[in-house]
Amino acid sequence: MKKYKKFLKPLIYSLTFIFFIIISYRSAKPRYKPEHFTDIFNDFSWLGNWPKWLDFPLMQPLNSGFDWLIVKYGLFFEGINNFLLGLYTTMKNSLVGLPWPIVIAIVIFITYFASGRKTNTTVMVAFCTFFLGFLSPRYWDKCIMTTCIVLIGMLLCIVVGIPIGIAMARNKKIRNALLPILDLMQTIPSFCYLIPGILLFGLGAVPAIIAIFVYAVPPLIRLTDLGIRLVDKEVIEASEAFGANKRQTLLGVQIPLALPNIMQGINQCTMMSLAMVVIASMIGTRGIGDEVLLGLQQLNVGMATEAGIAIVLLAIIFDRITQSYGEKIQERTQPKKEIKF
């Protein structure tokens, strides 16, 4: 029995390989193929250049599959589109409608309490926020648009990513199945999903949000998974030994102790979202990214740099707020060692 197992996998792999070759040969156009397939073994000229019949047909089925998806599940995607677009528009309109000093005040308020009343961080973030409009008055509204896209993208990442991360940490099979998918999501060029995004959701903010999700959710999932698995085994054992059920262990012990790592994941998630927003401007997403694009198109170095600085400032604001919140949590779970008597 055991001897069989050893050969099973290589056998499956080689059979699949042969199957692929047969498919590629059969689906190739007749003019590329030799007259009869036995000619392959008589005339070896095809070994020189890569023969045109040895071409795995992936493009056609993908295209037709995608068309089928649009026809069959069009309504479903439209629903997602309407939901996300509605969320984005409400958020954007209400923020753009507010007077700018109030928006800055809100940012200061959030930072002050998220950072655990740290004055330094608050002053720096306030200054950066002010500088967004100070750089160019045009940027203010565009930065708000970008922020809204990033926030909705992050929200989506958190809602989907953290539960998946938890599931991965608890189940080895799920982890093994998901890790290659996460690798794929991180390495596949972003245009490969930006363009189907346009076809499914049209131009604008929604494909950008989807692109942000695809690009930024893997680090959050990974860090959630890692954070939960890194929780001291003896602490988990202690919780089990006192009769905690799985939910009590997860909510009372594992998640609180994994929070610093999860916050790091959210921080990573934000940074990657901002990077994606610039790329998304190429598919017509409005925001600060299109200023960079405009500057590039006009070869206007000053304009591109100015917009670039605005993006950096935005990144600093996001980073400082999430980082300092993470630090605050970490201080709570791992207080400094000072023995008081």
Add this chain to the structure above:
Amino acid sequence: MSKIEIRNVYKIFGDSPSKVLPMVQDGATKEEVLEKTGHTVGLDNVSLSIEEGETFVCMGLSGSGKSTLIRHINRLIDPTSGEVLVEGTNVMDLDQKNLIEFRRHKMSMVFQRFGLFPHKTVIENVGYGLEVQGKTPEERNKIAMEKIESVGLNGFEHQYPNQLSGGMQQRVGLARALATNTNVMLMDEAFSALDPLIRSDMQKQLIDLQSELKKTIVFITHDLDESLRLGDHIGILNGGRLVQVGTPVEIIMNPADDYVKAFVKDVNRAKVLKAKVIMSSTNEANGIDKSNLIKVNEDQFIEEFLPQVVCTNANCEVVDKEGNTKGYITNKELQKSLSKS
């Protein structure tokens, strides 16, 4: 009926333990099994019974399976084969829900590296067992405060574990185990991570608590002095096998094999052996010089009357509480009992 009974428990770690089990049952040693199958034998046919209200010390070097054994009692680890009976119920027959109830109300545990929750304060840590039982905060804080007082940590209840020294942390662990008021307490090398002075302090505290509470304690240690001090019975494990079970005196006077002999070699016998153990009874003791006698209580340890014997070169007369003569100890017997055999 015994409080805890362990019957023919085997535990094998590896990919397919049930296949290796027959080989272990046929008497293969740990090394043979590891070499032939790559499986590690954790426990090899361990049977023992622990009476209500006693302190049972399980001793062995690291890797002897003692921590594995203790985790079978509350089923943090499932045995490969065998039964664990606590108050007559087979722990292996419990389903998930009953197992949780069992852990909540029948057992508590103290861990080697304390297993405290770093994100909870001392009082929250102590009340954790009650928290998972679903008690209200007022109720559990009241009980937790009592237990914190009983281990002498008043005033530290709102500190975090990291702010306490090792000895104090383990007192928190002890208080947490006491808070659920279970009859059985499992202590997994509870004092091994502490320095010698604090360790002996904690041992004394445990002895005091035990004389009051009369719990059934299963205590794991690799320190023979500790086991002699705390244990009513001692079980010695070697390579997953239980080599000897007995009272401290039995272990010292009649070590079962070379392994146990090596263990007890360096013990200070004068500290462990009592007068009544080494005396020869009245009718056996003929021809003793009764002119020069010291009166010794039967429950005194040798070290308590040894200096007197050395000074006066006298023989001892062993008496019980009422003053009746129980037997005699001559220099010859003293010499025999103190020399390392």
